Every structure is written in structure tokens, then in C-alpha cells.
Amino acid sequence: MIREVAQVSIKPDSHAEFEIALARAHTEILPHVTGLIEFVPVGWCVERPHVYMFTIDWETLEAHMVGFRESENFSAWRTLIGPYFEGPATVEHFSL
Amino acid sequence: MIREVAQVSIKPDSHAEFEIALARAHTEILPHVTGLIEFVPVGWCVERPHVYMFTIDWETLEAHMVGFRESENFSAWRTLIGPYFEGPATVEHFSL
Numbered sequence: 001m002i003r004e005v006a007q008v009s010i011k012p013d014s015h016a017e018f019e020i021a022l023a024r025a026h027t028e029i030l031p032h033v034t035g036l037i038e039f040v041p042v043g044w045c046v047e048r049p050h051v052y053m054f055t056i057d058w059e060t061l062e063a064h065m066v067g068f069r070e071s072e073n074f075s076a077w078r079t080l081i082g083p084y085f086e087g088p089a090t091v092e093h094f095s096l
Numbered sequence: 097m098i099r100e101v102a103q104v105s106i107k108p109d110s111h112a113e114f115e116i117a118l119a120r121a122h123t124e125i126l127p128h129v130t131g132l133i134e135f136v137p138v139g140w141c142v143e144r145p146h147v148y149m150f151t152i153d154w155e156t157l158e159a160h161m162v163g164f165r166e167s168e169n170f171s172a173w174r175t176l177i178g179p180y181f182e183g184p185a186t187v188e189h190f191s192l
Contacts, residue, residue, distance in 0.1 A: 003138055042190045043099070043190045043192050044191050046157060046188070046189040047188050061142060092141055093143065094138045094141055094149050095139045096139050
């Protein structure tokens with residue numbers, strides 16, 4: 001099992017809208033993604049207040065980087081939450 | 097509730113010893129720490145193989161930064177796991 005740890009800087013005036021979009025993406029898109037075990041919306045960073053962290057546990061690294069990233073589900077996910085990003089997300093993986 | 101996210105670079109030849117020390121610190125020290133809800137040894141980073149992540153959920157930020165950091169439990173914790181660190185840990189907090 002692999003934990004994706006994603007940190008995204010969100011436009012300062014869009015925090016509430018981003019949370020709504022993320023919740024929608026979570027319920028509408030992620031249930032259809034193969035190899036996804038659990039999505040956790042961790043929350044806002046105390047030290048960097050515009051940074052939001054979420055984690056996703058995957059069955060394998062490939063389930064995320066190939067199966068999801070190259071799918072239409074990823075396009076739909078990014079269409080929903082991408083407009084609120086200020087710059088690219090920082091994504092790393094940790095082996096559990 | 098606050099999640100501490102800690103990332104520590106561990107000396108290349110000390111990964112196994114660090115994991116043993118961390119498990120010992122977890123079982124011997126953390127149960128005595130006030131305001132600590134849950135410790136999770138997340139694991140090793142895929143992209144930066146010498147980096148280990150753990151998270152600790154705290155009742156409040158102060159429980160970590162004041163109650164724990166200024167206690168003898170913190171000295172004992174650092175004495176156990178500190179020798180394996182390569183440089184300072186990166187620690188941030190996220191509001192759940």
C-alpha cells in the first residue's frame with residue numbers, strides 16, 4: 001500500500017469554494033477510481049495558511065501514477081479542483 | 097484537533113535501527129504524553145528514499161509545541177531517535 005501526500009497552495013480568496021469542489025470531487029469521482037483505498041482531506045496548514053493537504057492511499061504506486069493519472073477520472077478531478085490551485089501541487093508517496 | 101506532519105531525513109546506513117528506535121519511543125514514551133491522540137508511523141518516501149514521515153494527532157497545537165516540546169518526555173524521545181537524523185526534522189501542523 002502507498003500513501004500519496006498532496007500539498008496544494010490555494011488562491012487566498014477561494015478557500016471555501018475549494019473545499020466545496022474537493023468534497024464534490026471526492027464523492028462524485030473518487031468512488032469510480034480503480035486501486036484507490038481511502039481519501040483523507042487532512043486540512044489547512046498552520047504554518048502556511050494557504051496550503052491544503054490531502055492524502056490518498058493506493059493499492060500500488062502504479063494505480064495512482066498510471067491508472068488514475070492517465071484516466072478520464074483524473075481530467076474530471078483536475079477540472080473540478082484545479083481552478084483553485086495557485087501553482088502546481090506538491091505530491092509525494094510513502095510506503096506504508 | 098491538529099495533525100503534526102513530521103518528515104525526517106535518516107542516515108543512509110541507519111534505516112533499520114531508526115525504525116526500531118521509533119517503535120521503542122512510540123511504546124515507551126508516547127503513552128505518557130498529555131494531549132496526544134494518535135501516532136502514525138507512515139513510512140519511507142518513494143521519491144526521497146532517506147526521508148521518513150510520521151504523523152501525530154494532538155488535541156491542540158499547544159499540547160505539542162509547549163506541553164510536549166518543553167517536557168522531559170521530549171528529551172527522552174529525541175535521545176532515542178535523534179541520533180539517526182541527518183539534519184533537522186521538517187515539522188508542520190494541519191488543522192483537521
